[in-house]
Amino acid sequence: MNDHLPDNASPAQMILPQMFTDWFASRGWTIHPHQREMLDRKDAPALLLIAPTGGGKTLAGFLPTLVELTDGEHTGLHTLYVSPLKALAADIKRNLRMPVDEMNLPIRIEDRTGDTSYTQKRRQRADPPHILLTTPESLALLTSYEDAPRIFKGVQRVVVDEIHALADSKRGDQLMLALSRLQTIAPDLRRVGLSATVENPQAIARELACHPDPCPILQADPGPAPDIQMLVTDEHPPWTGGGAKYAIPAVLGQVKRHKTTLIFHNTRAQAEIFFHNLWLANDDALPIGIHHGSLDRSQREKVEAAMVAGELKAIVCTGSLDLGIDWGDVDLVIQVGAPKNVKRLVQRIGRANHRYNAPSKALLVPANRFEVVECVAALEAVRAYDLDGEPKGPGPRDVLCQHILITACAGPFDVDALYQEVITVGAFAQLSRAEFDACFDFCATGGYALRAYDKWKRLLQRPDGQWQLRDPRAAQRIRMNIGTIKDTETLKVKLKGNFKALGEVEEAFAATLTPGDTFLIGGQIVRYDSLKELTVQVTRDASKTPKIATFMGTKFATSTQLQARILRMFQQESWPQLPDHTAEWLQLQRNISKLPEADRVLVESMYFDKRHYTCVYSFAGRNAQQTLGLLLTQRMEELGLHPMGFVATDYATLFWGLDPVTDPATLFDVTAINDGFETWLAGNAVMKKTFRGAATIAMLIERNLPQARKSGRQATFSSDILYDTLSKYDPDHLILQITREEALRGLVDFGRISEMMTRTAGRIDHVTLDRVSPLAAPMLLERGKVTVAGKAAERLLEDAAALLMENAGLSQLPQ
């Protein structure tokens, strides 16, 4: 605990009741300066607190509420607490109970999430607690009820915890739209945001503010700099791959020497593989658990409980443990794989301990040789306090469409008033009336150009000018589909004869399984038997290595800022900060070929094993390099170079084919790439995937049906059909516009290709080699190679079908 002594006559001292001062004293605490200032400024309409983990951030947010509720005068809801995670709401409830119970305060605290029982939820609406802890989705649902004005009438304050985690996503936009609704119902509502260290607090403050009013920022003492190192191992990291298996003995050694270790991974699949390998080497049987989003809830809760009880030495985890849950005595954070993003790294490290003013301790474990460079660059960025962040676009219109429908559920509304309310949300402040009207028209009529729904509109105008749902029963369906969290179609995995699921896998992954295939889930190897209805049936398998390693492909792209740092590092004369094995590798690349530069594209042409290879180093991040791969293979096809495939990493794309690329400048013809992009984009799977997301959020299609899917799936049809139909007959439809904008920013990441083209402005260094260059060599071993398909895919299907016919003896049947 720190020993900040309060100044003797601060105003906070004056408004902090004696019982609170006594309570702090009884625990041997003194109030932190930022906690005191939050009390001083309790009447600010909006206030953003930036404080490091362990800085008593949550108490700082709640202290004014606790003080205001001390006299027992307030009836009904006083403070809403919104957090990105259900688990966080439950955790905060535990932590808040302590001061409330110990001071015997007359305050009722309850949480309300997707897990809360139906009866409890009903009771909460009839008789709300003083403090309600909830999530953006549950709050949006609450605002959709007819009695929302009654529930929220007296609410005084909303505390948005971990607001930095929400601000980057559509969940944050949905939350801010809900707050604009609440502000109308309760004009005195004050907004408090609690955030971890971020690169651009002003951006978050702008989102939290009730536009155009300001939102001041309160910056707490950031505490001592974290102690971060790269883990030094006897064994060298491999050339490629993401498992970091080589580091297992060293990691186990660290786990032994610390009290509790969190071992973070970038993907669930990597977490599973690492966990599996860790246990194979865990000769001392140290209690180590695993926690990630694909695991069944009961399994995750078991691990969480064991963690809180201090029964675990380590937890292998992913971003699902990223947020400010108090896991007790964590004294070491290990990040396996390059962190890809400095901001996320700093926040993860913040998890290491919840002791204010003690430096957090963290180790980075590069999974391969290139990640050594990335890790060192990230360490330098952390030391320079150089956090990264991509600017956020304007408020997403699919979320706005959903908000309009939620508003309609609550009862008749005035469309002009709704527009005025929406533009108080920072992200939508610039939204024009025409854009709003397009969203409204979509909600009311579908917004189709060629054919209108005459009789069956969704919203109807009443004689008094207000709008309402045509069929009030539609409200139930809308409520069931509230939310903006991407819905990857997942299937439950169950052991044969077991009722409880082991976890979930993506439908696309399940489709690739053949009976007998083995894969990892929840730390155990299972064998795929069959797909029964919507469940993957498996049995335990005794083998040591799974046949199929991956089931979840979430891969972050390295941030622009970190890439720039890596490129700067390449220009050093020597690399004293890198381990010898990596420095020598870079030196070899410099001798044989060149090291890539920031303002130029390096293209290497190489001949190896009867194939012509072309490696394009353009440092645009994985998604953009992947897109570039698809675009350039199309370009190569046009130029008659017979490309056969490519593989993309964060820094380069490697192509192979039958003919050499002799003039790379022709490949990078901006006009040709842009033209190719247009045609390529329309039929792209990424577009269909993005469309599915936007259409679901805008409620063009339903995620949840009132009755669970039962007999087969005859009644439902794929959203791809709707995408194809809309593209054909109504290419300018609102949802297609949203899809396009989003794909360009997201998975397609065309923005970073444009950025790269501008940055390098046609300056291409072309190096021809008779061998594979040191920097390109690891890429030959990369997973995730893309074969140039075109008509080949259909051809492969035909061949396979013919083989099956022949095998079944059916091809000789008289036909």
Added chain:
Amino acid sequence: MLAKTARTRHLSTMNAHVFSFNEHTMHAEPTGALWLPELRVLVVSDLHFGKSDRIARRTGTLIPPYENLETLNRLDADITRLDPKTVICLGDSFDDLDGVEAFDNTNRTTLTRLQAGRKWVWIEGNHDPGPVNLGGTQVAEYSVGSVAFRHIASDAVPEVSGHYHPKHGIAGKGRQKPCFIYDRSRLILPAYGAYTGGLSATHANLRGLFDARAIAVLTGPRAIALPLTAPKLSSAKLGR
């Protein structure tokens, strides 16, 4: 019986799967239509006109109301290419009887043009068990020689039916596609309508209707035949 010259004049494309079913030559077209070249009969099943209107009416969800246009365009292409004497719609042509009113004037004009100069048979389905009042003949069943054409498979074989919207594919070779399934006595057509989902051909309800040597024909750029019950094959042989 038709003259042989007719057959040569109205060849379906190279991409169809040609087979014989109870003494009729049949073409499983890649579009999902069935073509009987000797009799110049075109059969389509489960058009589900009016689907978007029905969804809007029942749920409030306003999906793109273009399925009538798209389905008619497909039908137009097949009819123009093959010039059938008879068109049989194998039931569930309308998503429900109220869906007939979603058929706007443009749709009606197109349909009238397609019906002109040929026999048009609407077979009743479980979604549209009544008169549709859009030209053509309305019947519960229709026969061509010994073969019965009805909406839902029954015990009275040989028969051609629809209803199930079968889909099939090879694991690891892309998504499932709408498909035909046939054995010696039964033939089930894929759904032809634009907005139709499907039931996996290996689902017990479907598989139980066929013998062990049944064949599925996938629709797509080309009609692709494969056994309904896949024999065990090593994945290496399948090029995975």
